[in-house]
Amino acid sequence: MKKNGIKMIKIKAKNVDVFYGKKQALYNIGLDIEENQVTALIGPSGCGKSTFLRCLNRMNDVIDICRVKGEILINDFNINDKSCDVVRLREKIGMVFQKPNPFPKTVYENISYGPTIHGMAQSKQEMDEIVETSLKKAALWEEVKDRLHEPGTGLSGGQQQRLCIARAISVRPEVILMDEPCSALDPIATAQIEELIDELKKEHTIIIVTHSMAQAARVSQNTGFFHLGQLIEHGSTDKIFKNPDNTKTQDYITGRFG
Amino acid sequence: MNKNKEQLLNKRYRAERRFRLYGQSAIFMALLFLTIFIFKIFSTGYSAFQKTWLIVPVNFDAEMMMIDQNPSKEDLQDADYYDIALKSMADLDQNANDDQKNQLKRMVSYFFEKEIKNEILNDPSLIGKTKEVYLTASDDLDQVFKGNYPRDLPEDQRRVSDYQLKIFDQLVAKGKVESKFNISFFTYADSREAELAGIASSFMGSIFSILVCLMIAFPVAVLAAIYLEEFAPKNRFTDFIEVNINNLAAVPSIVFGLLGLGVLLAIFHLPRSTPLVGGITLSLMTLPTIIIAARASLKAVPPSIREAALAMGASRMQTTMHHTVPLSMPGTLSGTIIGLAQALGETAPLILIGMVAFVNTIPGSPMDPAASLPVQIYIWAESAERGFVEKVSACIMVLLGFLIIMNLFAQIIRHKFEKKWN
Ligand SMILES: Nc1ncnc2c1ncn2[C@@H]1O[C@H](COP(=O)(O)OP(=O)(O)OP(=O)(O)O)[C@@H](O)[C@H]1O
Numbered sequence A: 001m002k003k004n005g006i007k008m009i010k011i012k013a014k015n016v017d018v019f020y021g022k023k024q025a026l027y028n029i030g031l032d033i034e035e036n037q038v039t040a041l042i043g044p045s046g047c048g049k050s051t052f053l054r055c056l057n058r059m060n061d062v063i064d065i066c067r068v069k070g071e072i073l074i075n076d077f078n079i080n081d082k083s084c085d086v087v088r089l090r091e092k093i094g095m096v097f098q099k100p101n102p103f104p105k106t107v108y109e110n111i112s113y114g115p116t117i118h119g120m121a122q123s124k125q126e127m128d129e130i131v132e133t134s135l136k137k138a139a140l141w142e143e144v145k146d147r148l149h150e151p152g153t154g155l156s157g158g159q160q161q162r163l164c165i166a167r168a169i170s171v172r173p174e175v176i177l178m179d180e181p182c183s184a185l186d187p188i189a190t191a192q193i194e195e196l197i198d199e200l201k202k203e204h205t206i207i208i209v210t211h212s213m214a215q216a217a218r219v220s221q222n223t224g225f226f227h228l229g230q231l232i233e234h235g236s237t238d239k240i241f242k243n244p245d246n247t248k249t250q251d252y253i254t255g256r257f258g
Numbered sequence B: 001m002n003k004n005k006e007q008l009l010n011k012r013y014r015a016e017r018r019f020r021l022y023g024q025s026a027i028f029m030a031l032l033f034l035t036i037f038i039f040k041i042f043s044t045g046y047s048a049f050q051k052t053w054l055i056v057p058v059n060f061d062a063e064m065m066m067i068d069q070n071p072s073k074e075d076l077q078d079a080d081y082y083d084i085a086l087k088s089m090a091d092l093d094q095n096a097n098d099d100q101k102n103q104l105k106r107m108v109s110y111f112f113e114k115e116i117k118n119e120i121l122n123d124p125s126l127i128g129k130t131k132e133v134y135l136t137a138s139d140d141l142d143q144v145f146k147g148n149y150p151r152d153l154p155e156d157q158r159r160v161s162d163y164q165l166k167i168f169d170q171l172v173a174k175g176k177v178e179s180k181f182n183i184s185f186f187t188y189a190d191s192r193e194a195e196l197a198g199i200a201s202s203f204m205g206s207i208f209s210i211l212v213c214l215m216i217a218f219p220v221a222v223l224a225a226i227y228l229e230e231f232a233p234k235n236r237f238t239d240f241i242e243v244n245i246n247n248l249a250a251v252p253s254i255v256f257g258l259l260g261l262g263v264l265l266a267i268f269h270l271p272r273s274t275p276l277v278g279g280i281t282l283s284l285m286t287l288p289t290i291i292i293a294a295r296a297s298l299k300a301v302p303p304s305i306r307e308a309a310l311a312m313g314a315s316r317m318q319t320t321m322h323h324t325v326p327l328s329m330p331g332t333l334s335g336t337i338i339g340l341a342q343a344l345g346e347t348a349p350l351i352l353i354g355m356v357a358f359v360n361t362i363p364g365s366p367m368d369p370a371a372s373l374p375v376q377i378y379i380w381a382e383s384a385e386r387g388f389v390e391k392v393s394a395c396i397m398v399l400l401g402f403l404i405i406m407n408l409f410a411q412i413i414r415h416k417f418e419k420k421w422n
């Protein structure tokens, strides 16, 4: 989104290095993420896309051996700073994981969990409403409206993934991180999710990891290409796909490696 | 080439058949031992659930009881029953001399006076009348009636005299000896007399010990496990603690008994021989078992669930309490029950802290002296009287039943509450 012709930067990563134990997984990443835009991260398997995504909501804290260096500014505030409250941070930065991971609870409880712990609904009706709109946005409502009180883990893989998307948007986060949200979905559900992403970007900033070039081209405005832990190239999706600066990017996009 | 392949294949099949055979014979052996064990226990123990009664006419003579014709309740309480009890037994043989009268008296338990008293307390109108009363047979006659007694031994090697046997046989012929379900085995405390010994005291002692053990060990162990698994940093120090918890689980139980003796009794002066001390001692023993089970089931909760909760903005505490701990509870609970079942069968530490003392009262609280089921087995197995042999087996049956129920419960919890996750 442009304000007075200037791009609004929501997230600014500066010199980010990530180590798993002694092994370095990301090298000196610098990337700006624009507000209310979709940014796609692409690159071959194991290049560090998920790792970078997890830096943005400090999920790497959970992994004992993982160390993150450098600055990540969200709304001009460094989230790697000691004073950062991760609970508040994660309330604002939602995440959809690569593998669907619904809670082993009912569909309803899966969605209502976030709003409950953040005190976002004053009454049962309000909560019902949040659950319904979240599920509708995630294109799941029609399929589960009669089984809201059955276990979320009983849904199909693709339905579980959409349930996780619905769960992530239930707390209306500023930023949504999506790690291959469509990897388990059929083309119809994928199209629904892509529509949803388009819709969501009006209110949220979205970062999506994807292995589908076509999807990156369809949904994103900006693209970053990772390779072996390095950010090789980033810029507007148009430019990266039509006229990349780096031959590696060119090769990857045209399917010559990766 | 082809032939070679054929041979190789045959060899592989033969190896598999051999392996199956080994496995089957191992299972067969295990089942055989188990069957022998169970059969032995049941065949010795089942008769303890029957008790032999002599049916003796008693004349409730007011004069002999030293009360008037219309006594008050207190009078009946304080009345003298010894004389009519003695007389009822002596009347079984009109021609008995003094020595024989004494022998007649010893055909029933020393409790006979009380049994007669209960009869009249239940029905005061019996005064002046004669009624046939059920009196507990002495343990030796009980064994005679059950066919466990070597009647053909020479008389001087038996505790039952020829005279007693003669009278007894007459009573049997008249149908005045009856065998009934032995309720008192479950309602009486221990006694020096086998016919009056029951497991009530040791059963309650076991229950109280287990409750105390549960109340101490469960919360402590679960909190320790949660802290170690979910919150503690993984470093040398926590590794050291982990190793030592595992060591603790392998410490022989008698060592915990010494600890109970040296610390709980000697330093804190807690009451001796009580389920309180027994329970605390057992809880030390159960603690590592529960910690290990709880940690294993916390570990089994997939990290993706924790990540899901954390990513929703749940704090670590909320993630643990809302998701991880509930999901680990079935495993923790069944581990706890198995730990308690172990504690229930524990004997050595309880002997050390004095729960082996002879207790003929039923404990009303964990602060009262009591025995426990395994210790009761030990005490009875040490006793010389023939009547205790079947009691040992019967007590083992009760203990085994108790353990089977607990393990069944653990299984049910595990199956019923186990949730499927991805
Ligand atoms: N928990 C971990 N412990 C150790 N190494 C890890 C861990 N997670 C990731 N790595 C390593 O970090 C590197 C980057 O992994 P990452 O998961 O970020 O790749 P990715 O780009 O998301 O791949 P994919 O497209 O297959 O999901 C890989 O070499 C991987 O082996």
Ligand SMILES: [Mg+2]
Residues within 6 Å of the ligand: A049, A050, A051, A098, A179
């Ligand atoms: Mg990944």
